[in-house]
Amino acid sequence: MGLLDFIASYxxxxxxxxxxxxxxxxxxxxxxxxxxxxxxxxxxxNNRDTDITTQFFFEGSAIASLESxxxxxxxxxxxxxxxxxxxxxxxxxxxxxxxxxxESFKIWLDGIILERxxxxxxxxxxxxxxxxYERYIELLHKHPEILQRIPQHYIASYLxxxxxxxxxxxxxx
Amino acid sequence: MGLLDFIASYxxxxxxxxxxxxxxxxxxxxxxxxxxxxxxxxxxxNNRDTDITTQFFFEGSAIASLESxxxxxxxxxxxxxxxxxxxxxxxxxxxxxxxxxxESFKIWLDGIILERxxxxxxxxxxxxxxxxYERYIELLHKHPEILQRIPQHYIASYLxxxxxxxxxxxxxx
DNA sequence: GATGAAAGATAACAATTGATAAGAAATACC
DNA sequence: GGTATTTCTTATCAATTGTTATCTTTCATC
Numbered sequence: 001m002g003l004l005d006f007i008a009s010y011x012x013x014x015x016x017x018x019x020x021x022x023x024x025x026x027x028x029x030x031x032x033x034x035x036x037x038x039x040x041x042x043x044x045x046n047n048r049d050t051d052i053t054t055q056f057f058f059e060g061s062a063i064a065s066l067e068s069x070x071x072x073x074x075x076x077x078x079x080x081x082x083x084x085x086x087x088x089x090x091x092x093x094x095x096x097x098x099x100x101x102x103e104s105f106k107i108w109l110d111g112i113i114l115e116r117x118x119x120x121x122x123x124x125x126x127x128x129x130x131x132x133y134e135r136y137i138e139l140l141h142k143h144p145e146i147l148q149r150i151p152q153h154y155i156a157s158y159l160x161x162x163x164x165x166x167x168x169x170x171x172x173x
Numbered sequence: 174m175g176l177l178d179f180i181a182s183y184x185x186x187x188x189x190x191x192x193x194x195x196x197x198x199x200x201x202x203x204x205x206x207x208x209x210x211x212x213x214x215x216x217x218x219n220n221r222d223t224d225i226t227t228q229f230f231f232e233g234s235a236i237a238s239l240e241s242x243x244x245x246x247x248x249x250x251x252x253x254x255x256x257x258x259x260x261x262x263x264x265x266x267x268x269x270x271x272x273x274x275x276e277s278f279k280i281w282l283d284g285i286i287l288e289r290x291x292x293x294x295x296x297x298x299x300x301x302x303x304x305x306y307e308r309y310i311e312l313l314h315k316h317p318e319i320l321q322r323i324p325q326h327y328i329a330s331y332l333x334x335x336x337x338x339x340x341x342x343x344x345x346x
Numbered sequence: 347g348a349t350g351a352a353a354g355a356t357a358a359c360a361a362t363t364g365a366t367a368a369g370a371a372a373t374a375c376c
Numbered sequence: 377g378g379t380a381t382t383t384c385t386t387a388t389c390a391a392t393t394g395t396t397a398t399c400t401t402t403c404a405t406c
Contacts, residue, residue, distance in 0.1 A: 045298065047301070047302045052298070052301045052302060054294075054297065054298070054301070066290075067291055067294070070287070076298075110283065110286075113283075113286060113287060113290060114243070114286060116290060117239075117286060117289060117290035117293065118240055120290065120293040120294055120297055121227075121240070121293055123297055124227065124293055124296055124297045124300065125218065125225070125227070125249075127297065127300045127301075127333070128220075128225045128227070128300075128333045129220045129225060131362080131363095132362085132363075133362085151382095151383070151384095152383075152384065153382095153383065153384080160300070160301045161363075161364090162363080162364060162365080163383080163384075163385095164363090164364080164365080164366090164384090164385085164386090165362085165363055165364070166384095167384060167385055167386080168362095168363085168385085168386085170384095170385095171385075171386085304364095304392080304393095305392085305393075306392085324352095324353070324354095325353075325354065326352095326353065326354080334393075334394090335393080335394060335395080336353080336354070337354090337355085337356090337393090337394075337395080337396090338392085338393055338394070339354095340354060340355055340356080341355085341356080341392095341393085343354095343355090344355075344356085
């Protein structure tokens with residue numbers, strides 16, 4: 001059973017967002033957790049002039065600043081739609097309520113946190129292990145769908161390099 | 174209450190290890206979770222010739238390959254003592270038993286996972302945000318105790334650079 | 347204290363990336 | 377369809393890091 005089936009029983013409101021809409025601004029507290037029905041988004045954080053993309057989200061995934069949502073702190077991250085999106089929305093209040101009262105929701109949430117943790121570990125390791133060129137090749141093989149769907153300068157931001165450098169790498173083959 | 178107080182009630186066996194002892198080898202399944210009473214350790218993974226240190230552990234912290242322990246998979250990581258260590262040991266069997274039956278243990282574990290998740294997020298962000306030189310300066314300010322206690326080539330391995338490069342960076346001031 | 351091994355410093359060269367700029371290509375919008 | 381904006385490419389130069397090698401210093405062990 002996919003995530004969207006799972007959350008179907010929660011009767012969440014579905015909202016449409018235009019492309020390039022910021023749904024959580026860095027510095028604000030997360031008020032919602034979203035579930036992606038259609039479209040894709042990115043989570044990024046500001047670094048002086050350039051932004052750094054930490055993760056892409058596609059259909060069937062949950063997206064929220066978990067740290068902000070759980071700790072009620074200002075988010076370090078901005079969440080922004082890349083394409084026009086259709087999202088299911090759950091308020092923080094409901095989120096916390098379900099977390100405490102709904103055993104299957106709690107189990108699901110623990111799973112999400114664990115999954116994210118493993119994802120970040122692997123992502124970090126990939127940074128430690130490989131150079132930008134190799135990271136690009138790795139991404140090309142493991143997630144070609146990301147490269148096809150996501151504009152190149154976001155990919156560069158995700159790989160931790162400049163768009164110029166990524167363009168150079170691509171032309172190197 | 175610190176971690177060592179918390180786990181005191183579990184009557185764990187205390188074992189001493191010499192410096193540079195490998196207590197979990199990459200490729201093996203984690204059979205234990207350890208709690209550091211005295212000494213320090215590092216978690217690292219192999220990358221061709223050089224190893225990459227992902228985290229240091231000091232007195233009062235728990236150390237295990239959580240992914241291996243929870244999923245019963247071969248560990249990607251090696252755990253090795255840096256100094257001579259005195260560790261409390263809990264078997265995987267007991268770990269899983271307490272996780273299922275002991276509510277306060279489960280809460281503690283969830284906290285550890287969340288904490289590690291946030292740690293990895295921040296560590297990753299620091300990699301994306303800064304260059305080796307800046308990462309070194311950041312470490313110097315935030316965790317001077319690490320620099321004082323840990324041999325320099327492990328620091329280099331942790332910063333994602335070669336020992337030569339770190340030595341150069343240090344002489345740059 | 348002597349000896350050998352491990353760790354750190356320094357130097358030279360190659361390779362990669364960042365910064366900046368300018369132009370081409372693609373896309374959005376009226 | 378035309379215009380403007382955004383995205384991507386290419387080029388040049390400076391700065392940083394990796395690699396390799398050699399030398400010095402520190403540390404462990406007998």
